[in-house]
Amino acid sequence: GLDRIVNSDPVAITFFIGYMAMFASAVFFFVERSSVDGKWKTSLLVSGLITGIAAVHYYYMRDFYLETGSSPTAFRYVDWTLTVPLMCVEFYLLTKPFGAKGSTLTKLIVASLVMLVTGYIGETSGIDNNVFWGVLSTVGYLYIVYEVFAGDVAKLAKSSDSPALGRAMFLLKIFITLGWSIYPIGYMVLPGNLLSGLFEVSSIDLFYNLADAINKIGFGLVIYSVAIAETHKNK
Amino acid sequence: GLDRIVNSDPVAITFFIGYMAMFASAVFFFVERSSVDGKWKTSLLVSGLITGIAAVHYYYMRDFYLETGSSPTAFRYVDWTLTVPLMCVEFYLLTKPFGAKGSTLTKLIVASLVMLVTGYIGETSGIDNNVFWGVLSTVGYLYIVYEVFAGDVAKLAKSSDSPALGRAMFLLKIFITLGWSIYPIGYMVLPGNLLSGLFEVSSIDLFYNLADAINKIGFGLVIYSVAIAETHKNK
Ligand SMILES: CC1=C(/C=C/C(C)=C/C=C/C(C)=C/C=O)C(C)(C)CCC1
Numbered sequence: 001g002l003d004r005i006v007n008s009d010p011v012a013i014t015f016f017i018g019y020m021a022m023f024a025s026a027v028f029f030f031v032e033r034s035s036v037d038g039k040w041k042t043s044l045l046v047s048g049l050i051t052g053i054a055a056v057h058y059y060y061m062r063d064f065y066l067e068t069g070s071s072p073t074a075f076r077y078v079d080w081t082l083t084v085p086l087m088c089v090e091f092y093l094l095t096k097p098f099g100a101k102g103s104t105l106t107k108l109i110v111a112s113l114v115m116l117v118t119g120y121i122g123e124t125s126g127i128d129n130n131v132f133w134g135v136l137s138t139v140g141y142l143y144i145v146y147e148v149f150a151g152d153v154a155k156l157a158k159s160s161d162s163p164a165l166g167r168a169m170f171l172l173k174i175f176i177t178l179g180w181s182i183y184p185i186g187y188m189v190l191p192g193n194l195l196s197g198l199f200e201v202s203s204i205d206l207f208y209n210l211a212d213a214i215n216k217i218g219f220g221l222v223i224y225s226v227a228i229a230e231t232h233k234n235k
Numbered sequence: 236g237l238d239r240i241v242n243s244d245p246v247a248i249t250f251f252i253g254y255m256a257m258f259a260s261a262v263f264f265f266v267e268r269s270s271v272d273g274k275w276k277t278s279l280l281v282s283g284l285i286t287g288i289a290a291v292h293y294y295y296m297r298d299f300y301l302e303t304g305s306s307p308t309a310f311r312y313v314d315w316t317l318t319v320p321l322m323c324v325e326f327y328l329l330t331k332p333f334g335a336k337g338s339t340l341t342k343l344i345v346a347s348l349v350m351l352v353t354g355y356i357g358e359t360s361g362i363d364n365n366v367f368w369g370v371l372s373t374v375g376y377l378y379i380v381y382e383v384f385a386g387d388v389a390k391l392a393k394s395s396d397s398p399a400l401g402r403a404m405f406l407l408k409i410f411i412t413l414g415w416s417i418y419p420i421g422y423m424v425l426p427g428n429l430l431s432g433l434f435e436v437s438s439i440d441l442f443y444n445l446a447d448a449i450n451k452i453g454f455g456l457v458i459y460s461v462a463i464a465e466t467h468k469n470k
């Protein structure tokens with residue numbers, strides 16, 4: 001597998017970078033947890049878990065890719081099955097001080113599991129079916145977008161005029177619409193899909209690795225900076 | 236062994252998810268232990284030990300399954316021999332503030348060891364004997380159910396009218412009857428048993444992995460949320 005690295009295979013290189021970035025971020029979030037105030041500690045712990053879990057799976061994905069040269073689809077979805085619900089928990093922790101309910105968290109987790117199960121079937125079921133399953137998966141994704149823009153989460157924001165909640169909601173919307181949308185765009189390089197003429201199939205992992213860096217590490221860092229700001233304000 | 240992952244073998248996938256979920260939960264319980272009040276710290280520690288022990292055994296079970304394609308029965312029972320008594324300790328810690336006695340804990344542990352030893356003999360003794368040993372094992376299980384619904388533990392609940400004990404008892408009953416019953420249902424896919432026509436033998440590990448997630452992680456999270464609620468109430 002080392003020849004892929006020697007030949008500067010971009011997918012192999014992003015798996016290497018991704019692995020180390022996830023690992024380093026996990027260490028960062030775990031250690032900095034002690035520098036933030038009470039309620040933010042759990043948020044930083046969850047960020048540490050998300051990136052730590054991803055580090056383990058990037059380790060497997062990197063090796064799998066080096067050995068086989070093909071996309072480590074099963075490992076990817078194993079990772080997402082754990083990290084996407086944890087992202088929903090992160091959203092919940094962010095809005096809980098403003099009255100977010102456990103039932104909203106349950107809805108988001110169920111929608112994300114529907115999105116992932118149908119997405120996995122789509123990626124493994126071949127050219128005749130992947131558009132159909134991709135569309136189904138997108139319905140799950142759009143439901144999450146709906147909850148944030150017009151459903152339970154949005155109602156929460158309307159009934160409060162806290163500037164802190166305003167900032168939290170703005171972040172949530174940006175990540176859900178821009179950050180998360182990189183995944184379905186990546187999916188569309190699969191044969192038979194919209195972008196399949198423009199990119200090689202193997203570039204699906206470039207999209208997914210980029211998106212993971214933005215959503216797992218980037219979102220964690222944004223939460224971290226809010227947490228640090230709030231901690232200093234209360235001193 | 237990697238071909239099982241490539242071919243989306245569901246048992247292999249749940250071993251991967253199970254391993255990572257147990258590991259992440261153990262980290263979560265150990266770290267969050269510092270955020271709860273005195274008497275809850277021990278409960279969170281025990282939850283961390285249960286999921287941490289399970290993470291190690293899932294690591295072995297996953298590799299064993301990837302290599303051989305057969306059920307890692309011995310590892311499973313090694314895990315249960317440690318984690319089921321610890322679950323009994325968890326129940327004891329939950330009811331101790333209301334007067335639970337050490338002798339009740341001893342009874343529960345003895346019953347669970349009877350259940351596990353006979354269950355192990357059943358799983359390894361082949362089609363002619365597994366129904367017999369499964370029934371014996373179920374007697375041990377039903378004794379535990381009896382203690383909670385009508386025996387020592389139930390008497391405790393009757394002699395107190397604390398709403399906190401009421402909630403703890405409710406949780407205990409749900410997990411003992413619904414959560415734990417998934418294990419004997421899984422056992423019944425073995426040849427010669429009730430469900431052996433409906434499921435493949437290999438699905439026994441799907442049942443066990445699901446049940447472990449519910450009883451080890453799910454129960455731990457429920458205790459955690461009670462602990463957090465009680466900690467905030469006392470502030
Ligand atoms: C819509 C859609 C998809 C969406 C995937 C998403 C949105 C994944 C998010 C992952 C995150 C946020 C991980 C963070 O740790 C799939 C499954 C590619 C299949 C095609 C349609």
Ligand SMILES: CC1=C(/C=C/C(C)=C/C=C/C(C)=C/C=O)C(C)(C)CCC1
Pocket residue numbers: 285315318319322350351354355357369370372373376415416418419422447450451
């Ligand atoms: C009744 C019965 C069984 C029960 C197993 C149980 C109830 C296991 C519980 C494990 C737990 C709770 C682990 C938590 O860490 C066996 C042995 C499958 C054999 C068939 C009959």
